[in-house]
Amino acid sequence: CRLFIEKWKGHPLIVPAVGPHAHYTCPPEVLEACVTLATEFNVPLHTHVSETAPEVEDSRKQHGMPVVPWIKKHGLLETQLIAAHCVHVDAGEIRTLQRAGAGIAHNPSSNLKLASGIAPTAEMLEAGVKLGLGTDGTASNNDLDMFEEMRLATFIAKGFARDPLVVPARETLKMATLGGARAVHLDHLTGSLETGKRADVIVLELTGLHNTPRFARDPEAVYSQIVYACKSTDVRDVWCNGRALMRDRALLTVDAPAVMARAQAVAQQIDAFLLAREGNVLDKLIAIGGLAQEETYEVQVKVAVDDAGQIERVLREPPIVIERSSVRRQYDTYFLFADSGQSRIRYREDEILDQSGAAKEVRYSLTFTQPGKEREFEQSILLSRSRFTARADRSPRFYREYFRPAQEREVNKERRRYHIVYKDTEFAVNLDHVTTPQQPGWFMEIKSRTWSPRDAEKKAALITELLALLGADVTRISRTEYVEL
Structure with a gap:
């Protein structure tokens, strides 16, 4: 990890971070070593926090406290913390994270697909927590579509609170842009179009059938348009740090057909491996873990x-x-x-x-x-x-x-x-x-x-x-x- 940070720190596009998976997979001495490393290099620290209810119950049984106090005890809140999920945090833990300046990565699709629960995002926003939107990985969110995450984030928050006014469209778009940059402690570099920040820009085309009609009376209407109606396919142009990556929906830096063909070949290899493994009862038992001979x-x-x-x-x-x-x-x-x-x-x-x-x-x-x-x-x-x-x-x-x-x-x-x-x-x-x-x-x-x-x-x-x-x-x-x- 130290070598990785030394290699990439200062890169114009890549910000290295320390990533202990979770408090329940890393013993205290590993967590504390990660805190020391993140502090030494002044880089973020990413870890999973209170993703599932059993995780919190186990923490209470084993440590006599929920997850946030436990990681605070071991110094994680003294770093540029990125707390993934935070589905099962209470009001006190939310305030603790806010006071520490921690960021929370909210992953609505993943939390629904894995039946982890619904994060209390309305309470987080009310408390002033740095809250951003994430997709999690392809194993728990197949399409990694940030427009879908925005729509889900606002809808499930409203449904959970039974209040149509919580997590409005403007706040949701902020979670996907500047709020996300703040949550990962990079708002000095990106997240908004300001002098001195990187030119990270997307252009949306709003002329599609699903975006028709468009209303201009209320300046806030554009936020509803983007969050409630737009699709990822509406993205026409993309710039990253001033470099054009896509123009008129044509990728400029990636050979998409070659990448897709390679991905399909890898998928076929995985299929072959799984078919062979699933024919062996013991291999299937080993695959779900916790096995002792x-x-x-x-x-x-x-x-x-x-x-x-x-x-x-x-x-x-x-x-x-x-x-x-x-x-x-x-x-x-x-x-x-x-x-x-x-x-x-x-x-x-x-x-x-x-x-x-x-x-x-x-x-x-x-x-x-x-x-x-x-x-x-x-x-x-x-x-x-x-x-x-x-x-x-x-x-x-x-x-x-x-x-x-x-x-x-x-x-x-x-x-x-x-x-x-x-x-x-x-x-x-x-x-x-x-x-x-x-x-x-x-x-x-x-x-x-x-x-x-x-x-x-x-x-x-x-x-x-x-x-x-x-x-x-x-x-x-x-x-x-x-x-x-």
């Missing part, structure tokens, strides 16, 4: 039992020691795939219950598995399989549409989980009552992680002892997974 070797057995209460009574007696226990309701959705690896993805909603039977905590997870090698030790089976886990932060419908499984199965169960120690060895004992698909009685699972063949043999022998101690009927051992019932 866990190579699991596990000795386990599952056996049908009639009386879970009798099992629990034995678990509470020596030589077994219960370290901890929980009662759960688990709702599993299995996505089954017709690939060569017989891949499965399990979406789990895991409710941990309190003594009254109400859910006190709910955890959501995704687990990817494929059948692994099996080796049998007496009544137990050593399962070797690669397992990938990720936090599930989207709805089942999203995963269903994203993964497009060949089949889908539901497994719901009530689980009583015990973590026990038997002969100085840790085991997990699950007592499961499967309600979907409905199964009579209970199943008992006894499991233990293992890391070597010798350890597996030892634990398999101990599981055999536990089966006898708990009174399980070994003829009722099941090698069928719940999803296969």
Whole structure:
């Protein structure tokens, strides 16, 4: 970043800036280093601020304060700050940003497309914040059309406030010109046609059908014409710093057909890559992030039992020691795939219950598995399989549409989980009552992680002892997974 600033600082058209993505992706020491760098070179600092409601909620939980006080604590408000989005800032935070001289980049199309929310722009303008319009990137705003941004900005502000007078056309055009220049701390260079500033000019042709008729009685009418009726295709001429870039809608410095052909070629490469990736279930899971691989070797057995209460009574007696226990309701959705690896993805909603039977905590997870090698030790089976886990932060419908499984199965169960120690060895004992698909009685699972063949043999022998101690009927051992019932 330092080298980039040193290379471009002083360029007539390019103003370098420091850009830590956001407070939740950059640790405090990175934010503070960015502040130091921006201050040293006297350049702007751009970062995302309060774009989504979960971002603000997480900040309150983790730091005990919303986003603006947190970034203020780490010095960002002492820089030429460009705060992107600011959808979920409150009145106090708006005043804090105004007093700091920070600029806000309002991106209405992006905020709507990503369902981030509607920024309180009327309140920002009333507070005197430096407010400019932006498009965000092509991933969240496909056409990058500033005329569309102007129209959206004024309309959603009026609709949100239920007041047709807020964010009028003149103020909206200012947000796209001088207000935008102020928001990025460049109003000494551009944003208005004044002596000493760069000659950044566009000429609009207002003779099109959609711009007819035009009214001249009120001098303010031109602002309504531009904001409410004009399209980007009405731009006829463009100058940047006095240099003509477009005349009579003809680009003078870019070979448009060549650029369009190259862009289409890149799009075809991306299509080919995505088609190949989407054929691989694991690659699709990796693409949505938060994935951790866990190579699991596990000795386990599952056996049908009639009386879970009798099992629990034995678990509470020596030589077994219960370290901890929980009662759960688990709702599993299995996505089954017709690939060569017989891949499965399990979406789990895991409710941990309190003594009254109400859910006190709910955890959501995704687990990817494929059948692994099996080796049998007496009544137990050593399962070797690669397992990938990720936090599930989207709805089942999203995963269903994203993964497009060949089949889908539901497994719901009530689980009583015990973590026990038997002969100085840790085991997990699950007592499961499967309600979907409905199964009579209970199943008992006894499991233990293992890391070597010798350890597996030892634990398999101990599981055999536990089966006898708990009174399980070994003829009722099941090698069928719940999803296969």
